[in-house]
Amino acid sequence: MYPSRFSYDAPTSVEEVIAILDQNGGEAKVLAGGQSLIPMLKLRFASPARVVDINGIPGLEYHRVDPDGTLRIGALCRHEDLEFSKILGNFPTLSQASSLVADPIVRTRGTFVGSLCHADPQGDWSATMIALGGKIIAQGPNGRREIKARDFVLGPFVNALAFNEVAVEAIVPPAKGKALGGYLKLERRVGDFATASVAVALDVDGDIVTRAGCALAGVGGRTIDANDAISVLVGKSLNSESIKEAAEAVAAAAEPRTDHRGSSSYKRHIVETFVTRILSNIANSEQKAA
Amino acid sequence: MAPLDELKIGGMGASRRRVEDNRFIRGKGRYVDDIVLPGMLHVEILRSPVAHARIKSIDTSAAWEVPGVRLVMTGETMAARNLAWMPTLSYDTQAVLATDKVRFQGQEVAAVVADNPYIARDALDKIVVEYEQLPVIVNPIQAQSPDAPLIRDDKENQTSNKIFDWEIGDKEATDRAFAQADVVSKIDLHYPRSHPSPLETCGSIADYDRSSGKLTVYMTSQAPHIVRAAVAMVAELPEHMIRIISPDLGGGFGNKVPIYPGYVISILASILTERPVKWVEDKSSNLISTGFGRDVYLEGELALRKDGKILGMRMHTISDHGAFFADAQPTKFKIGLMHSTFACYDIPTGHLVSEGYYTNKAPGGVAYRCSFRVTEAMFFQERMMHAAANDLGMDQAEFRRVNLVRDDMFPYRTAFGFLTDSGQYEKCLDVGLEAIGYSTFKQEQEEARKRGKLLGIGISTMTEPLGAGNSREYDIIGIKMFDSAELRVHMTGKAILRTGAKTQGQGHETTWAQIVAHELGIPADDIVVEEGDTDTAPFGMGTYASRSTPVAGAAVAMASRKIRAKARKIAAHLLEVSEEDIEWELGRFYVRGNQERGVTIQDCALAAYSNVPDGLEPGLENTSYYDPPNLTWPFAAYFCKVEVDAQTGVWDVLNFVAVDDCGVRINPMIVEGQVMGGLTEAYAMANMQYMTFDEEGNCIGANYMDYLIPTSWETPGFELHEVVTPCPHHPIGAKGVGECATVAGPAAFVNAVMSAIEHTGVRNVDMPLMPNRVYQALQTGQDVSGMPPVLSD
Numbered sequence A: 001m002y003p004s005r006f007s008y009d010a011p012t013s014v015e016e017v018i019a020i021l022d023q024n025g026g027e028a029k030v031l032a033g034g035q036s037l038i039p040m041l042k043l044r045f046a047s048p049a050r051v052v053d054i055n056g057i058p059g060l061e062y063h064r065v066d067p068d069g070t071l072r073i074g075a076l077c078r079h080e081d082l083e084f085s086k087i088l089g090n091f092p093t094l095s096q097a098s099s100l101v102a103d104p105i106v107r108t109r110g111t112f113v114g115s116l117c118h119a120d121p122q123g124d125w126s127a128t129m130i131a132l133g134g135k136i137i138a139q140g141p142n143g144r145r146e147i148k149a150r151d152f153v154l155g156p157f158v159n160a161l162a163f164n165e166v167a168v169e170a171i172v173p174p175a176k177g178k179a180l181g182g183y184l185k186l187e188r189r190v191g192d193f194a195t196a197s198v199a200v201a202l203d204v205d206g207d208i209v210t211r212a213g214c215a216l217a218g219v220g221g222r223t224i225d226a227n228d229a230i231s232v233l234v235g236k237s238l239n240s241e242s243i244k245e246a247a248e249a250v251a252a253a254a255e256p257r258t259d260h261r262g263s264s265s266y267k268r269h270i271v272e273t274f275v276t277r278i279l280s281n282i283a284n285s286e287q288k289a290a
Numbered sequence B: 001m002a003p004l005d006e007l008k009i010g011g012m013g014a015s016r017r018r019v020e021d022n023r024f025i026r027g028k029g030r031y032v033d034d035i036v037l038p039g040m041l042h043v044e045i046l047r048s049p050v051a052h053a054r055i056k057s058i059d060t061s062a063a064w065e066v067p068g069v070r071l072v073m074t075g076e077t078m079a080a081r082n083l084a085w086m087p088t089l090s091y092d093t094q095a096v097l098a099t100d101k102v103r104f105q106g107q108e109v110a111a112v113v114a115d116n117p118y119i120a121r122d123a124l125d126k127i128v129v130e131y132e133q134l135p136v137i138v139n140p141i142q143a144q145s146p147d148a149p150l151i152r153d154d155k156e157n158q159t160s161n162k163i164f165d166w167e168i169g170d171k172e173a174t175d176r177a178f179a180q181a182d183v184v185s186k187i188d189l190h191y192p193r194s195h196p197s198p199l200e201t202c203g204s205i206a207d208y209d210r211s212s213g214k215l216t217v218y219m220t221s222q223a224p225h226i227v228r229a230a231v232a233m234v235a236e237l238p239e240h241m242i243r244i245i246s247p248d249l250g251g252g253f254g255n256k257v258p259i260y261p262g263y264v265i266s267i268l269a270s271i272l273t274e275r276p277v278k279w280v281e282d283k284s285s286n287l288i289s290t291g292f293g294r295d296v297y298l299e300g301e302l303a304l305r306k307d308g309k310i311l312g313m314r315m316h317t318i319s320d321h322g323a324f325f326a327d328a329q330p331t332k333f334k335i336g337l338m339h340s341t342f343a344c345y346d347i348p349t350g351h352l353v354s355e356g357y358y359t360n361k362a363p364g365g366v367a368y369r370c371s372f373r374v375t376e377a378m379f380f381q382e383r384m385m386h387a388a389a390n391d392l393g394m395d396q397a398e399f400r401r402v403n404l405v406r407d408d409m410f411p412y413r414t415a416f417g418f419l420t421d422s423g424q425y426e427k428c429l430d431v432g433l434e435a436i437g438y439s440t441f442k443q444e445q446e447e448a449r450k451r452g453k454l455l456g457i458g459i460s461t462m463t464e465p466l467g468a469g470n471s472r473e474y475d476i477i478g479i480k481m482f483d484s485a486e487l488r489v490h491m492t493g494k495a496i497l498r499t500g501a502k503t504q505g506q507g508h509e510t511t512w513a514q515i516v517a518h519e520l521g522i523p524a525d526d527i528v529v530e531e532g533d534t535d536t537a538p539f540g541m542g543t544y545a546s547r548s549t550p551v552a553g554a555a556v557a558m559a560s561r562k563i564r565a566k567a568r569k570i571a572a573h574l575l576e577v578s579e580e581d582i583e584w585e586l587g588r589f590y591v592r593g594n595q596e597r598g599v600t601i602q603d604c605a606l607a608a609y610s611n612v613p614d615g616l617e618p619g620l621e622n623t624s625y626y627d628p629p630n631l632t633w634p635f636a637a638y639f640c641k642v643e644v645d646a647q648t649g650v651w652d653v654l655n656f657v658a659v660d661d662c663g664v665r666i667n668p669m670i671v672e673g674q675v676m677g678g679l680t681e682a683y684a685m686a687n688m689q690y691m692t693f694d695e696e697g698n699c700i701g702a703n704y705m706d707y708l709i710p711t712s713w714e715t716p717g718f719e720l721h722e723v724v725t726p727c728p729h730h731p732i733g734a735k736g737v738g739e740c741a742t743v744a745g746p747a748a749f750v751n752a753v754m755s756a757i758e759h760t761g762v763r764n765v766d767m768p769l770m771p772n773r774v775y776q777a778l779q780t781g782q783d784v785s786g787m788p789p790v791l792s793d
């Protein structure tokens, strides 16, 4: 596997990156963890003239929770940093997903933000971000702008960044009330992309759901935004009836296709099962806690 | 004098650390791709994007223009040297570079030789090939159809896609057995195509020296001597001018037995450019174009008496060999050793009918970690046994117990004519049943069901014919299947051992030395083992089909014994007594009746070069050829307990017990490693690892995202047990163990899952038992079988 010829830059500031992207008019690609870009180069699915390596830029490895509860994830925060993080207690959706992304080797290099930028319909992090109502901070020649995660993924492998923008940070807003959630993924083995996966994030006041978020991976041409479907839970408590209603609504929002991983009806069934399981787990552990 | 402690010198039974690991774990292994020769060029191969098409034109002019390109080759280049087609190991022909048609996706169409692989790869993009697409055949059922397109229109007298009909057994006696049966039990299975996928792909460096006429080829080959013979025939070069060197191999699993177009292309490229030429395929090329395993439809039935006794069996196989019949197997047996099926059971009669077909898929039904189709034979056997026990309403273990060949029946002639010679089948069964907790399982299963959980247990027992040949019955393209060892003991008592086998992970460098240590008392650390260089190693048939220990390992013991016989003469001379008065104990000769008066094997070695008795040739060397009197027959009994998630179809292994009787264990640690590795591959087949194709012949499995190989993460743990029944005819009693687990393992997993779900009425789910298939079976109560490229909704 031999990629086509490309030139390589390793700038040390975001401004330099933007300048290089700007000068190359769409012919340059950012290299973060390389866990998607390098395979694409080797398979010659991507043949950019320039590769701009951002790994030498200091100060982007962080993830931290602000005093107001906002989670901020820098462009070079690796999957593994989140997997072993001690500060994701209020973000169960993320912490559950963190050990299901790829395999332990890939997780040491791949980045959270890079994964969002890659916009793989089977990518795990995009689903969690859409469910959590997260945002991406893009920086370009004219400064910074915020893009909602649900508007960030435009299609398979297409994101909302302009050619001269770089994603510098991902933001997850704090929950109003108590944050509950979960992530389940059907994979055939570690490192396999999802046959179907489900991210759920709830804000709960007492036992009443005040906000419900959900997104799906592997069951559509892009990450499926199922926030509207799961909103049937808002204003309700979790019980077998509301869970069933939500699971059916979310399953209906999936757009699975039959392939060697399974039939579309099987995948839709898995979505329904997983929504049910996540919500039942939440209901059970809340009951135990009470 | 205290006798030598055999375990201390690394002899038989010592779990000696693998000596080869020292260099592998330090990154000092030397694989083909590590070798760099001065002035070396690189070749990259253009492969067909479609499965069946006529080539209308190939335009290479733009590729020639790329700076750094030295040679662009097409079928025409090859044809000019009579090399467009090459013979396969099954008396067929295979295209090296296509001249007329492409017959599978990934077939070799053109090649570029350049200063480095990047340039060669860039130039491939500049070659323009015009294809006229033809209808595609992706399975043998389609191939049978009267209006199927003729894939091999290159062959004279080939009027259909059938390759062979083959049968064995006694049809009439079998018909009679079925007429008398109380119960007839049937099963219909597909053993899916699977790729051995060694970590190291295939590759070669050809180095032709015009001045001397010598061709040296570094090559990823499990059988370098066969390659030398084949190259001599194909390239019309004299055999003494050909040297094949197979350096460290990163796994083989049967994938590195066949001869591939890439090897031939690199050889001709070196002859044409007079420079060394390296070809190393990438992972995708390896997966889509080189020898796959399996891909057989297995259908059959058992004639049964009410009390569980099997009266007879019928089996019908339809195999898919891809576009060229390039299986590596003994000439006599078109479908390998499929007729070893049911060899561990006492059945009076049977009849096996086999048909082989061409399809538009990659060629080469290689023996993927098994002895020539034995994996399919035993999978059929154990799935059939499982179904038959259920049809009889009999307990799975009891049904096997009733039919297993008993210890007092050896030597036992099987219904298809094999002679099995030893074993303690029932004991192995009992060891395993005890370990898995079989007696309480039924109750466990019922209680679990009440809690909504689906538990299942599966059994698989088998004996595998290993160590082809004897040479009377076994040959590959006419070359008889014996093997060899050459042992040279140096003056200081150190030694070098070479064999005609070729290690690729089995640990020959460790275990061969242990055999010598056992026979001569020379510490294993004092013996270096070398294999794979045809200029230095004695002629041998290579390593596959678990034949190394049964054949080459036996040759090692025989060479050692001949050296001991000569050393005895030297000892008599040194001790000044007659040979008859000499006794042997490990590492030492002494005078009968006076154990203190003796000489060590090292003393004899020194004397062999410095103080030889009159009339004896100096030196202490021997080359032995070993032609085994029979196959060896290891036995395995495997037990698997699973839990199935009824809502998703996902299954987890709760417990797996393996009982192996591979005869005498040379190095128990290595034996266990082989069993663990084999079981991992068995788990892979049962669960995820298969190569499928869509209707257009596109290979779904061209990379490791689609072709799934389990990691240590999901592979279950295995509990290993041993029973030892020495092989009566092997010099050290060993039977071979490299493949038992891959062969017997898959049915244990599948039977376990079936046991968990068959209350719904399902009889069979074909491998791999992916969650969606298991779920579908649970939902519908219907079999999920055959090989739909894509499951429809």
Ligand SMILES: Cc1cc2nc3c(=O)[nH]c(=O)nc-3n(C[C@H](O)[C@H](O)[C@H](O)COP(=O)(O)OP(=O)(O)OC[C@H]3O[C@@H](n4cnc5c(N)ncnc54)[C@H](O)[C@@H]3O)c2cc1C
Binding pocket: A029, A030, A031, A032, A033, A034, A035, A036, A037, A038, A039, A075, A100, A101, A102, A103, A106, A109, A110, A111, A112, A113, A114, A115, A116, A117, A118, A120, A122, A123, A124, A125, A161, A165, A166, A167, A168, A191, A192, A193, A194
């Ligand atoms: C074996 C294997 C298994 C995998 N399994 C999974 C899985 O199960 N689930 C899953 O979700 N993912 C999986 N992945 C993908 C993995 O998560 C990648 O790490 C991730 O998709 C990309 O992150 P990266 O940092 O490696 O990005 P890179 O590969 O460096 O870049 C990916 C793309 O995003 C762009 N990009 C990256 N960072 C930025 C930025 N800051 N601003 C603008 N553009 C940017 C790049 O230009 C490129 O187009 C797997 C990968 C491998 C190799």
